[in-house]
Amino acid sequence: MQELAKQYSPTSVESTWYERWMAAQIFAIPEQLPKGKTPFSILMPPPNVTGMLTMGHVLNHSIQDLYIRYKRMCGFQAVWFPGLDHAGIATQSKVEGMLRETEGIGRRDLGREKFVERVYEWKEKYGGIILQQLRRLGNSCDWDRTLFTMDEGANRAVEETFIRLFDAGLIYRGKRIINWSPVMQSALSDEEVIMREQTDKMVTLKYHFEDGGGFMSVATVRPETIFGDVAVAVHPKDDRYSAFVGKTVRVPLTDRYVPIIADDYVEKDFGTGCLKITPAHDPNDFEVGQRHNLPILVSITADAKLNELAGPYNGLDRFDARKRIMKDLEAAELIVKSEDYTHKVGYSERGGEVVEPYYSDQWFVSMKVLAEPALKAVQEGSVRFYPEHWTKTYEHWMTNIRDWCISRQLWWGHRIPVYYAPDGRFTAAHSEQEARTKLGLDDSISMIRDEDSVDTWFSSWLWMLTTMHWLDDGITEDTSLLRSYLPTDLLVTGPDIIFFWVARMIMASLYFKNQVPFRDVYFTSIIRDGDGRKMSKSLGNSPDPLFLFDKYGADAVRYTTLYLAPLGLDVKVNVVDDNGKADAPQMEFGRNFANKIWNAARFLHMKASEAGMSSNAQSMPEEEWSAADRWILSRFHSTIHAVHEHLGAYRITEYTRALYDFIWKDFCDWYVEIMKVQFAEREDPAYRQSLMRFALDLFEGALALLHPVMPFITEEIWHVIGDRADDRFLAASALPAFDAQRVDTARERRFELLQQIVDELRMLKSQSGIKPGQKLPLYLRCAEDDKEFFGAVASVIASLTRNELPQFLAEGQQPESALSSVVRGVDLFLVAESVIDHDKERERLTKELERLQNLQRSAEQKLGNERFVANAKQEVVDAERTKLQSAVDGIAKIQDALSRLAS
């Protein structure tokens, strides 16, 4: 048997076992579900191809891996489908940035084809690093099934779904006001815009009447848009202005005159009650303009500069222009007033710049038809959310859903499969030829393909289909993977992508496959730093998980993260600086736990070898079991039960706590200490070996239960203490079976009494300033029924409290000059003549007396209440009676001890 280091060092253990698991292919599953196997499947939310592992991933993936490993060990055919997202905007902007920096060129300098080539090159070089990082975390995915959203098969599926939706009239092209990113030069969906509150100047401008005689006061926070003004609107029922409707006013700083119109959209009570209408640069104004047949004047360019309509401001950036215009307005005395105004402004989720409402041609998915069944699926429980309250958010979004702008003016992504004929007609098709056929055009006519790409999420929403090879070959819709593993069982993701991804997957799955994509959705916590801020690279408050793995071990990071992260709540992780790196010292918790487990294993290993145990030693027969053996067995089976209960209900923190308590408190603090006594008391090797076998079985069972959250250390120890071959794996083993017969609450309760007595004796010693190692004579008086029990555990009490073997007192007997106490009717005396500090002892006894008197009072009060006795459950009333009785007994004994002290 090998010697084990005193401290557990995770680094080499973790890499070794991951390699062995991979080599043995224990995470790989067959395409066809084997007969008799029940599937359990999870779709990994594909990380961005450019992504780096974050604490968010750690939380997310630890949960997924926990369930995959747990279900695998429960005998399911467990499969975790991994993948990568091409992340259109994120990746393109990263590569564009790199090109600009290193070569000083833009994408347009290269042209589409060359640029996309460069992105692919870049992806080959740097992409997918995160998948390696996920291996460090221990993810037990079926890596052979890794899918990239721009793989051939996925491309086909994207194209096919676009064409089908187009043909069904659910994808359409329209000229609308959309969210425009001037940096990316692309449209964004509503979901990609973050509204942030900020304070800007709101200026009230003078729009002078064309026929003289004063002006209309119009407020705006965007004076640079006045060049796109086409009207001033007032409310139809606003008496102040009704006389002016139909007149024309002059747009400030221009020679243009625009009409005053009346429209319900205007709020009478806001500002001056007059609203400038700029259809090209505000979605609401656009609608007002449509109603009144107003022209659309575009005065801002795609890169957010003013154009020729702005006269002298032509070519100025929108924000520079604003400043200049403000100044000029002031000089021209066109400002009524200017005041601070707090409002929300849309920012691009990716680039962080202010989004510009922009009038352009885009592609949209009509969402109503898709949303209806998807809403129903959640309301009827075909898909369940954890925590459940997210269904409200989901319902609200789904019932107020707006069409999805899917076109992006990007080159990195899936190109829209639409072809335009010279006559202006267009259609979606797999090829130019097919497009011609669809439109009934002659082969000689050449068509032009749409330049745009689709939103990244337009491929992600097919994830449950593409990972399982739907239309992979362009033909087969019903693959064996889909038959075997769809619907998947669990999706683990952050609530921030409930609209982006979760809702849309439900829609796509129901529309294209008429099945829900998953049964349960677990929404994770959001990890924040100690000050409650979201972790982000720019704040430097985001620890690099790889650094944490190196410092604490991946097991420790997984364990601590899950221990800290309750279902559906934000979780705060303290972040401190460690030589310039962000560190999360709370991870010590998991590291210490790992070390504790390691040392428990060391102890068992050592004792087993001391007992000369061989691998075929039998466990103790039942008749040999001591009270402690039975107790730990009962606790063990209670823990198995708790593990299934907690994980079944997604109470993951409870699961981690249950194992912490069992392993550290029950097994290490109590059982191991008792084992030492039992081991020392009987020297015969047969007993010792059988005891060690018994303890090892339990410990290995606990390792199995812990494996889903701490896969590496459990695998390592399982091999070391079991002396197992390298090609056998805990990861591929079964969890210990739960046996309800072994749970004995009465026995657990009696053992708790023993624990309380030990605690009390330790406290007596410690509080009286007696050295822990000083052995004192110990006397004990208990009920006749308990004598056998206490007789059996006498040596345990002596050893754990480091006193002499307890002697039993008869009624009335009393040692002189002893520290005394009473625990649930059991009298305790520690004889310590020379060391008793009488004042201290009196103080302690008085305190205890008070506590018991309070207990007595509260019990008497309750029992004196007829309604309590009549209404409460019998066992509650009985417990109260017992409590009262033991308080009364205790009081008498304490008073007696006090009087002895006085004498």
Add this chain to the structure above:
RNA sequence: GGGCGCUUAGCUCAGCUGGUUCAGAGCAUCUGCCUUACAAGCAGAGGGUCGGGAGUUCAAAUCUCUCAGCGCCCACCA
């Protein structure tokens, strides 16, 4: 403006269907221990009127209402 969530020890959080000596854990603090698995440890201690108030109930940290504070999401008042 609408919706959701949170508030328990100095800090981070448990406390699942109201009741068992229920007010807990870890960290931090204090005291004592190198007791032959573990000082990343062992033993002990101090520390909270469970955000305020009202209600339901024999019984409330737990259920209801309300107020306050914090956070998140959604929403077209310039």
